[in-house]
Amino acid sequence: MTTLESSKHPRPAADERPPFDVERIRADFPALHQTVHGKPLAYLDNAASAQKPQAALDAETECYRRFYSNVHRGVHYLSEKATDAYEEARRKVQRFVNAAREEEMVFLRGTTEGINLVASTYGRQHVGAGDEVLITTMEHHSNIVPWQLLCEERGARLVVAPINDRGEVDVEEYERLLSERTRITAFTHVSNALGTINPVAEMIRLAHAKGVPVLVDGAQAVPHLDVDVQELGCDFYAFSSHKLFGPTGVGALYGRLDLLATMPPYQGGGEMIRSVTFEKTEFSPPPNRFEAGTPNIAGAIGMGAAIDYLQALDMSAVAAHEHDLLDYATAALEAIPEVRIIGTAETKASVISFVIGDIHAHDVGTILDREGVAVRAGHHCAQPVMDRFGLPATTRASFALYNTREEVDRLIAGVERVRELFG
């Protein structure tokens, strides 16, 4: 296991902190202002799900209070207002990832459903016996299991590109594994368990050079990075609202229009049809073809408001702030004997997985919780990653724009407390 050289992550002095008014941001997030077990909450579980700004909560409530109705159906006033707001949210999501057209954005329950949609539609259409689907070792279960199910059904093979000891995809090996039988490849933009930011542009280029379409799991990337699907050139990009400071139960899938237009429906129902008789049903064009049933209208509107909130901020200052927290926490954790950071990629998002000697992550999580520090303890829905590093579980701290160095200090104090107790 290689660890980051401490010289690469010097602990920045207090007066070198990047200028960023984190207190003003924190004031926008009501859930942050509470005590847990008598201690102020330090919410460091953002990679699992993020807290919500008042603006996103208000947008969802306003929808229900003032202009709620079903969309795309009625001729009455409220239905028109709700449809306008829902479609406006679609345009916000489109602009957010810089898709060329709004029809390329499908509203779904989240990233998981986006990946399942592509596996069940495009996948079933193009993957046959003896074909291959290429993923990587660092995928979240949601970017493994849908492909596994598809491969089982089709008699195809799931091929997995390895990662190195730092938690980076072996890109040479990835390229070698793109074979004549590869029908689609799927990988994450940012690893939820390791924090690695993958060289997705390069991997997309390699896949396309062999004519293989690409799905990118963007769940962990969109809250932290500027994503431009046209610049990346990916064919599908899936992400969730709840990690993006928006409501749960909604997310979006970007799909290139020429691909979406040839894909069969995912589910059957209302909204996705042009005409139905018992003999034959004609399906709507994208995106409605993939949005059977009444969608999460208020959720989509809340997601749009969360995106508005983020876009009103200086995202480069946000990124610098998160990076400062990552460097600060990395240096502090490395200075503690017995602490080992899992995932030491050259380029990382603000996620730190670590182990303390042979103390189990659940014991660490319980003790930190009593200090008011919320972290994730477990396998992070990425068991193959844990197996790769020979660990049952890790403790993971993940930072968002509203976290502070003081909260990192409390994490560190909590880790010291664990060592004291288990000493």
Place this chain on the structure above:
Amino acid sequence: MSELMDLYQEVILDHNKKPRNRGTMDDADHEAKGDNPLCGDQLTLFVKMDGDRVTEIRFEGRGCAISVASASLMTETITGKSQAEIGTLYESFHELLTGDPSVAAEAGEELGKLRVFEGVREFPVRVKCATLAWHTLMAALEGKDASVTTE
């Protein structure tokens, strides 16, 4: 903080660090696996019987301090006991962790050392860590020789 000290009592920390009866057994009469998918805790029990009594028990696996200490203390406690006695212990242990506190305080005189797990009741998400070994044991004794899971 006192709740934490109640959870991680000395006896528990000691059994976590130096688990008793850890190992495998080639000639076990019963064997069962248990796992707690949420935590990644895994446990295999090997039990040797003389009639209705447990004469020897070993366990292998990995897990958090609570689950390892619980398995370790369980093996110590049940060696030499009959199936009926173990069944009573199992119920008392469950009561200690999840039952009404006043009832739990009175019941289960026979629990002895196992009372150190009383603090777990203040940590509901950790109850299954403490009970994994017991669920696995019951499966083994019922001759299921199968896998049990807490989920």
